[in-house]
Structures are given as structure tokens and as C-alpha cells.
Amino acid sequence: MSGFLYYLAAFALVLGILVVVHEFGHYLVARWVGVKVLRFSVGFGRPLWSKRLGADGTEWAIAAFPLGGYVKMVDEREGEVAVEDLPRSFNRQPVLSRILVVAAGPAANFLLAIVLYWGLFWHGTEEFKPLLGAPVAASAAAAAGLEDGELVLKVAGEKVQTWQDMRWLLLQRAVDQDLIDLEVINARNEISIRRLDVSPVRQSGWDGDALARLGLGLYRPQLPAVFGTISGNSAAADAGLRSGDTVLGVDGQAIDSWADFVRIVRRSPGKPLALDLLRDGKQMAITVTPAAVDEQGKEIGRIGVAVSDGDRSHAALMVTVSYGPLVALTKAVVETWEKSTFTLLMIGKMITGEVSWRNISGPVTIADYAGRSARLGLDYYIKFLALVSISLGVLNLLPIPILDGGHLLYYLVEIIKRGPVSERSMEVGQKIGMALLFMLMAFAFYNDINRLFSG
Incomplete structure (x- = not known):
């Protein structure tokens, strides 16, 4: 599969899972409180496939x-309702029932994240140790x-086992601490x-x-350029x-480490390389032409060999x-x-200007991260899915009309004033919500395009 199609498939799978889980939350609770559901749609617009199921x-x-997607329920505000369906109309349900139906979508996203993390923590995940590489010159780390x-071993007195543990604790503490x-x-x-x-963050x-800005990076051991496993049907x-x-x-240039050799191979797709080798105590010369492969939209060279010290280095x-x-x-x-x-804290700081709007990501960036995580392995892909599910849940709970959080805000007002929000107020709210969402989408797409061209 080509790189583009691989990334597209990884993104489509993430999107499909999140939409189905979110809307299924709405659907299940709607059925539970007695609301009739007319349609469960993954995606918007004209149906490409549909099938009617169930007693309703x-x-x-x-x-x-x-x-995206949606669950369409019987509702007098959206069209004529048959007399026998009036008791099952969404708008006729008690306010608590409507709150439960609306909140069920984001709740399903949070529940999905919990289930995914639970499976990972129980099964076990292999992660990088918090080993530090040489700090960048003139950086906070230096x-x-x-x-x-x-x-x-510890960040602010808390034990860490993995690089992600360390990163997460540093990010949390950097919100309101300098040292x-x-x-x-x-x-x-x-x-x-x-x-x-950590104030530079x-x-x-x-x-x-954030970690790169502090001058922190993973430790990279200096391994000798000795071949280990040779892949079959490879350039090597x-x-x-x-x-x-x-x-x-390589091409007359001395090689001191495996990293030096890898750098030359990666930047030489389709270019013959003259290797000076030592085999069984004898020097010899062999020419190899790295295959051109796609990596995150960039063509690199690869010959299909692993470093001989890879197992020990890995451990x-x-x-x-x-x-x-x-x-x-x-x-x-x-x-x-x-x-x-x-996530909610960062959104708040984005509104106050403390966090750059360049952190907003659109579908292109999400697709890129989906593809990268899928290439790294199932554990990374599941973590990415859990994180995006959390983000979707938080986003939908924001008190913006048209989102689930906006509807929950209407119901809160209804409880306080002991009467439903007027149709006029809801219409104005819908327009404001649409404007805010379009603005958010514009920022996201701008950031995506900017990342594509600036790297």
C-alpha cells in the first residue's frame, strides 16, 4: 500500500471508530429513555448505503x-410527527432525559478511552525509558x-518509568511552574x-x-556500523x-557509527553507494543501491539491514x-x-492568548499522526485513538450552540428558568455556533496547510 493510502486508511479507521462510538452513545440512551430513533448515520449528506433494522x-x-455523523430522533421541531409517536418525541421528554441523551455521546468517547487505556495497561506496553540524549547547546536542558x-528517575518528586511518563509530568507542571x-x-x-x-514552553x-524547545531528546547510543539481520528480497x-x-x-567517506551510515543511506534513494567493508578480517568493496521508499510523504533510501547490536541496544x-x-x-x-x-485547560489558555492557536490541528495533521502511529505499531495507534477520543469528548462538551455542550447549556437554562429556551434564542445561538465552528475549522485548515509547507 502506498504511503498516502496507508495514512488515509489509518485516518479513516480512527474517524469511523470515533464517530460510531459517539453516535452509538446517543442512540443507546435515546432508546433507553424511550425516544424513537429514525436514522443512525455515519457521515453527512446523501446516503451511499442504508438499511432499516429493528422494530422501529x-x-x-x-x-x-x-x-462526522448524527442520530436523527423523532422531534416535533424538525417535522410533522405521527400521533402514535408523539409520546416518543425527543422534545416531549423530561429535561433530565434530554440531558442524558445529549451527554451520552461525549461520555461514550471518554468510556472508549478508558477501555483502550485499560487494555494497554493490563496487556503491557513496551516504551522508551526516560534516557536523555545530549542536551541542545544553549538550551534549558544544557x-x-x-x-x-x-x-x-523522578520528575518533581514523582517516579517515572517511561519517556511518556516524564513528558506528561513535565507538561502538567509547566502549566504553572517555572522550575x-x-x-x-x-x-x-x-x-x-x-x-x-520550563518557562520557555x-x-x-x-x-x-515542548521537550525539543527545552533541549530534551531521547538518548541515541553510538553503535558500530555492523550488519545484523539482512532482509530477504532487499537491496542489501x-x-x-x-x-x-x-x-x-561509503563513497570514500569514513563511517564512525551506525547513525552515520543510516543518514547516508536515507538521503540516497536510487543512488549507487560504494561501500568499503571489513568481512572476516579482510577488506572488500561492494556497491549497493538503496531502494526508494515513501516515509511521511518524503522519499528516502532503504537497503533492508538491521544493526547487529540492535537486540542489546533495544533492551x-x-x-x-x-x-x-x-x-x-x-x-x-x-x-x-x-x-x-x-485539554480543557489548554483550550482555556488558547482563548486567553496564553497558548498559540497554531496548536489547533485539522484533518490533514490528524491523518498524518494516525499514519505515523499506525506505522509505529498497534500500541501507539491505540494510544492515538484514545487521545483523539478524549479530545472529541472535550470538544463536544464546550458550551457552543450546535455542539452537545451547547444543547446542555440550553437545558441548564431551562432548569433555572423553569421553561424551555425560546425558538428565537436557539436560532441566534445556532448561527453563533456555526460561525464559531467555521472559524475553528478555518484555523485548523490554515495550520494544516502551514505545516505542509513549512514542515
């Missing part, structure tokens, strides 16, 4: 425009005295406390990769390369984290809650 003859449809190869203590241990088993200034409006196999070969040079860099079912469930709920509140 609910139409299940897949429509032409895929960015000023803190962090060194290449140090392992982070954060990192407890680290080096290769000599010496434990130190490094005080990291806020000063930049949270634009871009065709050229006669063997496991155990050591690369001394040194990775850690498997898993928990029992009850602990995993607790962690899943906490993870979902913390990410939900953090």
Missing part, C-alpha cells in the same frame, strides 16, 4: 461526507546540567538533582514540541551484503510496563481524567 425501522446509513545518557527538579542517575550510578527551567505559547541481499559485515566507509532503551486488571483500570480512569482536564 431505524435507518442505518453511511453517507457521502465522512467527517543550563540545568543534564548529560548524555542520564536516566530520569522543575529532575532526579537523574548516570552510567556511574551517581544520582543527581537537576533543576530544569509557556513563553512560546506552547507552540511546537541483492548486493551480497552479509550479517557481520562492518562498514568502514537497554526499552521497558515493558504492565499492571493487574484493577490497577490498570484505575490508571486508565486517571489517565483519561488528567488528559481531559489538561
Whole structure:
């Protein structure tokens, strides 16, 4: 499958799952409180496929425009209702029932995230250890005295096991703190406390990769350029390369590490490379032509070899984290809650101008992240799905007319004033909600296009 189609399929699967789960939440609770459902649609516009099922003859449809979906219920405000269906009309239900139906969509998204995180925590995930690479010069990490190869044990007094643990705690603390203590241990088993200034993250409006802005990066071990596994039907196999070969040079340029060799291969798709090798104590020359492959829309070279030290390096860099079912469930709920509140906090800071609007992502960026996570493996793809599900749940609860949160706001007003919101007020609210959504979409598409051209 081509790179574009792969990314498109990964995005379509994420979107399809999230839409179905969200709308199914509305559907189930609507049926539970006694509302008649006329249509369950994935997508908007003209149905491409539909089928009527159930005692009520609910139409299940897949429509032409895929960015969303809806559940159409019997409602006197949207058309004439048969006399026998009036008791099952949505607008005639008690306000509490209407609140439950509307809130069920976002609730289903949060529940999906909890289930996904629970499965991951219980099954176990393999993640990068919080091993630090050499800090970027003149960065906050360099000023803190962090060194290449140090392992982070604690962030602000809290233990961390993985790179993501460390990243998440730093982001949370950076919201309202300037200095954060990192407890680290080096290769000599010496434990130190490094005080990291995280204020540059806020000063930049949270634009871009926060850890990169602080000068933090993953540790990359310097491995010798020795071939391990040779893939079958690869450029390396065709050229006669063997496991155990050591690369001394490429096109007359000396090679000091595996990273040097990989950089040259990646930037040479379709270009013959003259390799100076050491095999069984003898020097020899072999020419290999890297195959051109697509990676995130960019053509790179690949020959199909793994570094011989890969297994040992992998064990040194990775850690498997898993928990029992009850602990995993607790962690899943906490993870979902913390990410939900953090998302809401960032939206609030975006409104006040403390966070850059460039952080808003549209479908192009989401599709890119979906494809990247899918290529990294199922664990990463599931984490991405859970995170987007949380974002969708939070977004839909915002008190913007036309979103679920806007309807919940109407019902709250109805409870307070002991009467429904007027039709005129709802019409004005719908127009305001549409304008806000179009503005949000415009920002998202602008940011997508800007990322495509600026990288």
C-alpha cells in the first residue's frame, strides 16, 4: 500500500471508530429513555448505503461526507410527527432525559478511552525509558546540567518509568511552574538533582514540541556500523551484503557509527553507494543501491539491514510496563481524567492568548499522526485513538450552540428558568455556533496547510 493510502486508511479507521462510538452513545440512551430513533448515520449528506433494522425501522446509513455523523430522533421541531409517536418525541421528554441523551455521546468517547487505556495497561506496553540524549547547546536542558545518557528517575518528586511518563509530568507542571527538579542517575550510578527551567514552553505559547524547545531528546547510543539481520528480497541481499559485515566507509567517506551510515543511506534513494567493508578480517568493496521508499510523504533510501547490536541496544532503551486488571483500570480512569482536564485547560489558555492557536490541528495533521502511529505499531495507534477520543469528548462538551455542550447549556437554562429556551434564542445561538465552528475549522485548515509547507 502506498504511503498516502496507508495514512488515509489509518485516518479513516480512527474517524469511523470515533464517530460510531459517539453516535452509538446517543442512540443507546435515546432508546433507553424511550425516544424513537429514525436514522443512525455515519457521515453527512446523501446516503451511499442504508438499511432499516429493528422494530422501529431505524435507518442505518453511511453517507457521502465522512467527517462526522448524527442520530436523527423523532422531534416535533424538525417535522410533522405521527400521533402514535408523539409520546416518543425527543422534545416531549423530561429535561433530565434530554440531558442524558445529549451527554451520552461525549461520555461514550471518554468510556472508549478508558477501555483502550485499560487494555494497554493490563496487556503491557513496551516504551522508551526516560534516557536523555545530549542536551541542545544553549538550551534549558544544557543550563540545568543534564548529560548524555542520564536516566530520569523522578520528575518533581514523582517516579517515572517511561519517556511518556516524564513528558506528561513535565507538561502538567509547566502549566504553572517555572522550575522543575529532575532526579537523574548516570552510567556511574551517581544520582543527581537537576533543576530544569520550563518557562520557555509557556513563553512560546506552547507552540511546537515542548521537550525539543527545552533541549530534551531521547538518548541515541553510538553503535558500530555492523550488519545484523539482512532482509530477504532487499537491496542489501541483492548486493551480497552479509550479517557481520562492518562498514568502514561509503563513497570514500569514513563511517564512525551506525547513525552515520543510516543518514547516508536515507538521503540516497536510487543512488549507487560504494561501500568499503571489513568481512572476516579482510577488506572488500561492494556497491549497493538503496531502494526508494515513501516515509511521511518524503522519499528516502532503504537497503533492508538491521544493526547487529540492535537486540542489546533495544533492551537497554526499552521497558515493558504492565499492571493487574484493577490497577490498570484505575490508571486508565486517571489517565483519561488528567488528559481531559489538561485539554480543557489548554483550550482555556488558547482563548486567553496564553497558548498559540497554531496548536489547533485539522484533518490533514490528524491523518498524518494516525499514519505515523499506525506505522509505529498497534500500541501507539491505540494510544492515538484514545487521545483523539478524549479530545472529541472535550470538544463536544464546550458550551457552543450546535455542539452537545451547547444543547446542555440550553437545558441548564431551562432548569433555572423553569421553561424551555425560546425558538428565537436557539436560532441566534445556532448561527453563533456555526460561525464559531467555521472559524475553528478555518484555523485548523490554515495550520494544516502551514505545516505542509513549512514542515
